[in-house]
Amino acid sequence: MMDSISFLRVIKIGFVNFWRNFWLSAAATIVMTVTLVIFSSLFTVFILTNYSIHTIQNTVDISVYFKIGLADDQITKIKDDIAHDPRIKEIDYVSAEQAFDNFKAAHQNDPLITESLNELTQNPLPATLHIKTYNLSDYPGVAQNLESDQYKSFIDKVNFEDNRVVIERLNTILKFVVTFGLALVAIFALIAILVIYNTITLTIYNRKEEVEIMRLVGATNWYIRGPFLMESLLYSIFSTIITAALFVPVYYKVLPKVVAYINPQLNIYSNSLFHFGYLVLILFVLALLLSVISSMLAIRKYLKT
Amino acid sequence: MIKFENVVKQYQDNKALDGVNLQVHHGEFISLVGLSGAGKTTLFKLIIGEEQIDGGKILIDDIDISQVRKSDLPYLRRKIGIVFQDMKLLPRRTAFENVAFAMEVCGHNADKIQSEVPKILELVGLLHKRDSFPEEMSGGEKQRVAIARALSHRPVLLLADEPTGNLDEVNAAEVLDLLLKINQLGTTVILATHASDLVNKINKRVVTIEDGKITLQQEKGRYKL
Numbered sequence: 001m002m003d004s005i006s007f008l009r010v011i012k013i014g015f016v017n018f019w020r021n022f023w024l025s026a027a028a029t030i031v032m033t034v035t036l037v038i039f040s041s042l043f044t045v046f047i048l049t050n051y052s053i054h055t056i057q058n059t060v061d062i063s064v065y066f067k068i069g070l071a072d073d074q075i076t077k078i079k080d081d082i083a084h085d086p087r088i089k090e091i092d093y094v095s096a097e098q099a100f101d102n103f104k105a106a107h108q109n110d111p112l113i114t115e116s117l118n119e120l121t122q123n124p125l126p127a128t129l130h131i132k133t134y135n136l137s138d139y140p141g142v143a144q145n146l147e148s149d150q151y152k153s154f155i156d157k158v159n160f161e162d163n164r165v166v167i168e169r170l171n172t173i174l175k176f177v178v179t180f181g182l183a184l185v186a187i188f189a190l191i192a193i194l195v196i197y198n199t200i201t202l203t204i205y206n207r208k209e210e211v212e213i214m215r216l217v218g219a220t221n222w223y224i225r226g227p228f229l230m231e232s233l234l235y236s237i238f239s240t241i242i243t244a245a246l247f248v249p250v251y252y253k254v255l256p257k258v259v260a261y262i263n264p265q266l267n268i269y270s271n272s273l274f275h276f277g278y279l280v281l282i283l284f285v286l287a288l289l290l291s292v293i294s295s296m297l298a299i300r301k302y303l304k305t
Numbered sequence: 306m307i308k309f310e311n312v313v314k315q316y317q318d319n320k321a322l323d324g325v326n327l328q329v330h331h332g333e334f335i336s337l338v339g340l341s342g343a344g345k346t347t348l349f350k351l352i353i354g355e356e357q358i359d360g361g362k363i364l365i366d367d368i369d370i371s372q373v374r375k376s377d378l379p380y381l382r383r384k385i386g387i388v389f390q391d392m393k394l395l396p397r398r399t400a401f402e403n404v405a406f407a408m409e410v411c412g413h414n415a416d417k418i419q420s421e422v423p424k425i426l427e428l429v430g431l432l433h434k435r436d437s438f439p440e441e442m443s444g445g446e447k448q449r450v451a452i453a454r455a456l457s458h459r460p461v462l463l464l465a466d467e468p469t470g471n472l473d474e475v476n477a478a479e480v481l482d483l484l485l486k487i488n489q490l491g492t493t494v495i496l497a498t499h500a501s502d503l504v505n506k507i508n509k510r511v512v513t514i515e516d517g518k519i520t521l522q523q524e525k526g527r528y529k530l
Binding site: 216218 | 412457
């Protein structure tokens, strides 16, 4: 294996190669940066859209209002009956008393309402079920089923807010963005690989004599290859830094606002921070992959040992 | 030290070496003579493991080099110095840096390089040219820098492939004197050449190679074809 002196020398030669062909290195870094920027945009849009869908999806449910005065055991029976439907994810039962208490608690600071409630001899609120399904597309079917004759005599009203159209539209957009984005990333990744491959090939060509002499005087394979790998590693490091720098304002200024608009209750800042760390990590891994693949291809082809 | 047993090397349908048997002993000075294309360079390439043999065996200190792993070849090469007709010096580096380069490549630390390189340059008589670039030196001086570089690992064997091919008589004689001096200091030297006057002057073992076959071996020989 390589000792520390050789290791440091390899790193140093890598840097020297990078600066000697500055414009070639810059071109390779820029192409890689473009790839990473496209990828980051895709990543960001994906997270945002996904997040919106998730938020909206959570607001969708079916509310079933029972007729007033229906006995508890009857309600439980219907509930258990409905629960057999495999499409249903969860059923939340709110009894008439609970609904009343909730209402009272919600308005306890309003003397007028409290007073009026005290006047009541009978609970005016119905018992309700809140139903969520696994799939968005199941809501209409489940709602329809509840409206069938079987339940008609017990159920006053089935309420179902149809956000499905919005969600489906978002899903379509998301699918399109991901497909189109991935294709774009793939194309630019290919361009980046080709450009880096060419750059490394040129560097190898420029240092042909040196490489030949190195081999003859007994340099190890890694000592010869290391600097070229190092050079391509520098492309990935620089392009990751540039891309991350470009996306700092997006993640720390723009995104919190957008997410706050979608769902004001969430702690956005910590969330984007988390995403940003992830993004940088993924970017670096992607960049590393691209540079290692392309430089290894060039090295294998032109540095036969 | 080196033993060639029935070595065959083939390039497509051209037999570069055809059943070569040769034994080189420690401390010897051998002149390997023959026309260009006779197989001298191929012989050297086989010794340093840059080419693989197609038949027979090459033993270096009883190690069969076809058994040496690729990753260990660099360490074999550090035991063998090699110089060429075209010197292969790095044009943008000084004499000192050219020699230092070989030591850097093999992982020697800066202190050792600083202390060793002047000694080697002195041995080849070029300490006063340490800061000169190749283009500022004569052919003979350049070849001596190349020899200094080859000596930087203190090799046990020095292979010189037509080292005087590009040099005039005076420079060639200088280089030859240096090779003899290195040999006297204990390094085995194999000199491949087709310069008959040089060989005749050396008066040591001569091996003649023709069309990939050794045709003549003389203990204190003269150049004969």
